[in-house]
Every structure is written in C-alpha cells, then in structure tokens.
Amino acid sequence: MPPNDTAEFRGAGVLVLGAPDKRMKVLPAPFVRNGPPDQAAFHRRLLELQSESPLPLASLGHRLSMVEEVEAVGQPSQHRLEKPRPISVSWNSNYGSHGWHRYVGRFPPHVVRALLNHFGADSRSVVCDPFAGSGTTAVECRLLGIPFVGIEICPLSAMMTRAKAAFPSDSKLLLTLAQCFVAHYDAAWKAFVGNRNIAKISHAEVLERKGNQIPPFANVERWFTREALLGTSIAVEFGMQQQGFAREAVLLAISAKMRSIGNVDVDVVRAEYSKTPRRNVNVGKLVARQLMKMAGDISASLATHEGLISSGSDITVHEGSVLDVELGEGSIHHIITSPPYGIEAISYLRTHLLSYRSLVAHLGHDPYDARNKTIGSEYLTDIESDAGRRARERSKAFRAFFEKNPQGDDAKYEQRRAAMMQFCDDMLSVGERMARWLKRGGQVAFVIGNKRLGDEILPMDTIVTELFATCGLEPVDAIRHKLKTNNSNSQVPWQERIIQEESILLFKRTT
Ligand SMILES: C[S@@+](CC[C@H](N)C(=O)[O-])C[C@H]1O[C@@H](n2cnc3c(N)ncnc32)[C@H](O)[C@@H]1O
Secondary structure (H helix, E strand, C coil): CCCCCCHHHHHEEEEEECCCCCCCEEEEEECCCCCCCCCHHHHHHHHHHHHHHCHHHHHHHHHHCEEEEEECCCCHHHHHHCCCCCCCECCCCHHHHHHCCCCCCCCCHHHHHHHHHHCCCCCCCCCEECCCCCCHHHHHHHCCCCCCCEEEHHHHHHHHHHHHHCCCCCHHHHHHHHHHHHHHHHHHHHHHHHHCHHHCCCCCHCCCCCCCCCCCCHHHHHHHHHHHHHHHHHHHHHHHCCHHHHHHHHHHHHCCCCHHHHHHHHCCCCCCCCCCCCCCCCCHHHHHHHHHHHHHHHHHHHHHHCEEEEEEEEEEEEEECCCCCCCCCEEEEEEECCCCCCCCCCCHHHHCHHHHHHHHHHHHCCCCHHHHHCCCCCCCCCCCCCCCCCHHHHHHHHHHHHHCCCCCCCCCHHHHHHHHHHHHHHHHHHHHHHHEEEEEEEEEEEEEEEEEEEEEEEEHHHHHHHHHCCCEEEEEEEEECCCCEEECHHHHHHHHHEEEEHHHHHEEECC
C-alpha cells in the first residue's frame, strides 16, 4: 500500500472485531495529509487495537475511533461529532468541547478513544490521567460515559479539564449565561466610561475600577490596550460573580480568546507581548461568541453521544502534583496520559501568562509558585544535586546515555543534563505511584517523546520502559509514530526539531 494514500487505505476497509465469526465491516475515516510517511500503518494499528476490545460489539460499533461507517450501525459517534472533511491536512482535535481552548502539547482525542476501546473501559471502570493537561482524556471519558480521575499541577489547565469535561447536560445554561454576560458588560462599560473617551482613561484607572479583580502586573500597558484591559476586567468581574461551571466557563472563554484580546505575539508561544498593539478589541463580543459556540458544542456532543455520554458528576480533577496527590491503592482500572517530554525549552507556565495574570482571582495562586514541582521544569534542579541517582540504578539505557554524554564545561548544558536526569527520577516516582493506584491487570498508555540533549537524542521511551518494568508495570507494546494535531507542537517549528520521535508505550500491572 502506498504510504498516505487514504483512498486506497479506505478501499481495503474490513476490520475484524472480536472472534473471526464476529466480523464487522467498517470504513476507516480518511487520515490526514501532514502525517508522517507511516500514517497508514499507524491508522491500521489503532484499528487493530480496537478490534481486540473486550467490549460487546453493539456498543463498540458506536464507540469506534477513526472510522467513518460501521455495517449495520452507521456512523460512529466520534465521526458524527467531528464531521471530518474527506481530505484534511491535520488531525482535527477540536471536536465537541476539545476545541474550547488551545494547548501546546495536547494529544489527539482519536488516539485516546482508540485506547479506551482497546482497554474496554466503560461505565464500571475508572480511568486516570495524572498529567491531565487540557483534559483530552477527560473529555473522551465523559463522551463515552467512563468515570475519570485527573491530576494537574497548573490551575489554568485544571480549570480547562473541569470545564471541558464536566459541562452540564443542557446547553441552555450557557446560552442564558451569554445573554446575562452581554447585559452586564454593556452596563458596566457605560457606567465606567460614560461620555469619556476610553483613550484618555489610564491603565491604572481601569485597575482601580470598583469591581475590577485584575491586580496590577509588570508591563500591563504593553500587554493590553486600555479598551482590552477594561473589557477583560469587566468580563472577569462577571465570571467571578458566577459559581461552579458557569464561572469556569466564562473565565475559560476569556482565556481562550486572550490571543485576540491582549497584545500577545501569536507566532510565539512564550510570554512575549507584541510590539504592535491590537486595535478595536471588543472583549464583550469575543467572549459572548465563544460562550455561544461552547453551547453549540455541548448540544452536538449530547446529540451524537446519546446512550454513551455520562452526567459529568463522575469527572474528578485534583489540582496538585502527581508526586503529592494520593489516589486509593488499586482504585484505578486504566491510565492514559502524556507527561511533559523531558525538560521543556518552553514551559507550560509561560504559554498562557496573560491568562494567569488576568484570572488569578479565581486560579488562586500564580502557577509560577509551583514551578519547583512542575515535572520537566527547567528551574527544577542545580547541577550539584543528586539528580538521576534512582534512575541510574534501575535503567541500563539511562546509564549508557549519561556515561556516553558526560558532564562538560558548558554550564547551560550541565544544567539541562542534570534537569533531564531529575526528569528520569521523576518518571520512576510516577511509575511507582501508577503501579500502586492500578488494579491488578490494569493497563497504562504512556505517550512520551524523545528529545535532544545537545547533539544526542535521549532515548526516553526505552528509559521509561525500563524504569516502569522495575515498578511491576510490564511492557506490552510500543507504537512509534509522530503524533500531529491541529493545535499542538506540530505548529511550533522548533518543537518539531527538538522532539525527534513519539511513542505510545503500553504497560500492564502484573504484580
Ligand atoms: C503534555 S501535557 C498533557 C497534555 C494532555 N495530554 C492534553 O491532551 O491536554 C503535560 C501536563 O503535565 C502537567 N504537569 C507537569 N508537572 C506536573 C506534576 N508534577 N503533576 C501533575 N501535572 C503536571 C503540565 O502542567 C502539563 O499540563
């Protein structure tokens, strides 16, 4: 089969589900154009994984991922929600509530759904993502009615996960909220600006406005025009007057639109303000539109996942470090997760700096405060530490790599090298904890990438596999494929260079 020939691949489309006597004909969904050359093989592998599912065929037919049509069932729920184009350039990771906020480092929901099907997770299982990020695993669990427990250190990401996965089972709430928001916005704007010219009102005056909840921060006048600051201040004020999901939905909508509100340099994912201030920013309109879009996504999710989707009350998100939060021993059936891939040249903390500054009244603390507990943070260690001591004892690949790449004179390289070693120690601690939390026979899908350290590629996939094996997590399979979504690292050219390979590592708890 020629690589990436989606037409030929689809033409071949018979997928054998369960025992050979239980054949179900399926038409695979078209795959994307910007994928690596092994795209067809990867697609096929995910279909095969699903064909090994212990789920009853009737239910599996509706849950299949990356499939357009199932004989005697019709279009699976994902396909109906996603409505992919016959020819698309990249994975669409924005179906339903997945698209409520951009996030560098998301993994494709298609992969998560295929793995949930492979594991046979259903309403009687509990699935965990200890690096919940923006909630991809959580949203897929919600859509398929699977109880979910997540852990996430960054309060903004934890909020994304909660709002995206635990939305109410009725879109009316958001429509009403959007109306109330517009009324509040217009009234608050008029009350404060009156007949004055907004261009004459200083940033300091906006921050002193009664009802404002954005504290002053460095370079505020460069990050926001006056109208954008006032609009954000009014929107945050409205959000903070709400409770529960409604509050987080408004704040999430503000954050999602921050790249159109603030003077954020959209080509740069780090915290830099643009030299050219954004003109004619109407925060009221942007946020109201986003809330309406979110309402539409809820309706579409409910309509396409009828009979599968749960109430949302079984989505739990712990805000904290995976190395501090304790889950019950043997309380988890399966884990699907993706940690940072080592030391991040760009940290997750910096990407959404302007959202943190604007939403701190709700987020509670500045995520920079947690940087020492953020796995893969470049601030984590100094080279004098004993970083890597535990991993060295347990992983041959770790020893071989760091012996081949000894300490040198370059202080920056030294710091990175030590931080990478610390990262490996942290992965060992994560493996120990996951093994404790899993039931016997429970399975893990761990998505990790191999990054460069200097001129060499650190084989993190092999190191993690060796480390986890010492924790009682038996390696079952490793699927190597560069994952690309329309909202991830693939749009960051230098990330593309640093992350050489990605793998889905599969493990089973044996002891
Ligand atoms: C690769 S991202 C996960 C993205 C996620 N799979 C998604 O699709 O959105 C890794 C996440 O780990 C989080 N993280 C880093 N250190 C952590 C820690 N000690 N405990 C829990 N989460 C942590 C980061 O904030 C980041 O959101």
